[in-house]
Amino acid sequence: MNYNTDINSFGGIQDYHMIHESLRSYFNGENDLKKRFVEDNIFGIRTEEGRGRFYRGIKSSILTFQNSKHEDIYRSFFSTLNQTLPYNLLIFWQLSINNKLFNVISKELYLKYYFNGKVTITGHDVFYFLQDLKERDEDFKNQNWTKKTTEPVASKYLTILRKLNFVEGVQKKHLIHVQISDQEFAVFLHLLVAIYGEGTNFLNHDFNGFSFVSNESFNERVKRVAQKGFIGMAFSGTKLSLQPIFKLNELADGIFGRS
The missing domain is CATH 1.10.10 (Arc Repressor Mutant, subunit A)
Incomplete structure (x- = not known):
């Protein structure tokens, strides 16, 4: 990317x-x-x-x-559109997978704030993060973006989070606690397997934080979801493996169609 x-x-x-x-x-x-x-x-x-x-x-x-x-x-x-489905999470994950800058800001700034218990995030926080990124990421530095380009990106990033209902407020955005349900977490796990493969070790995987579940809680949450029949798993102490339960082209009905 x-x-x-x-x-x-x-x-x-x-x-x-x-x-x-x-x-x-x-x-x-x-x-x-x-x-x-x-x-x-x-x-x-x-x-x-x-x-x-x-x-x-x-x-x-x-x-x-x-x-x-x-x-x-x-x-x-x-x-077929159904607004009861977790579209905000699915859009957040899709942007995080496909857009390099959105991924980096989310992983290295927003999610760090989120898991560290920060209450607010501002456009200045994102802007200064991007300024620092120029110093340590050659690819980003080579974009040669001026302040005129960087400032709108910082502002619009927070606008995206607000429209996805992850933050609220005007100038100073307040972080909203994202209570991901077991069904939504199961979708995330199937997405992990789809992209990275069943042979991957998902213990402390780099993308896990995008689930809004902390590393400390991740394995136990996987076990809970597996016990409900939403995902297959195996844990050896050093490796966490996941296996899809549902046909992926029927995943929405398989998980959310249950009574």
Whole structure:
């Protein structure tokens, strides 16, 4: 993945149902997405330039999948829209998987604040994080972004979190405790396996924190979800293995269709 400013596009979206509808259209074979987004302006974005940015951001950060298993999971949730499903988490995970900058800010700043019990996060926090990132990440430094580019990215990142209901407030954002249910955690575990493979050791895995479950609690939470029949697991003390229980293209019904 390369660094880009797609965060600005997603931060500027007024209604995140637009992202849900984009996924629904994709999974239902509506192949003229560019025409519908840019020329027909089905989402009512004011300028053609803005519509083009939105389309490119959706294509690279939302409608991109690491493999067919990853795609099957999202197909199960978005081929028919149901707003009772955990769409905010699914969008957060999709951006974290596909957008390098969103991943880095989330992992190294937001989630660190979250697990360390920080109460607030500000645009200045994100801006100074990005300034520091320039000093230690050659790829990011080579973007040659000026303050004029970096400041909007910092602001729009927090706007995305607010629209996903992970923070609240205006200038100073207050972190909201994300109470992930066992069903939602099971979706996350299936997503882990789909992307990284069944042979992976998920003990202290780099992506685990994106579940909003701490490393200290992660294994016990996996055991609890496995006991409910939502995931298969094996733990040896030094290795945590996961096995899918449901067909991935039926995951939404398999987990949330239970009575």
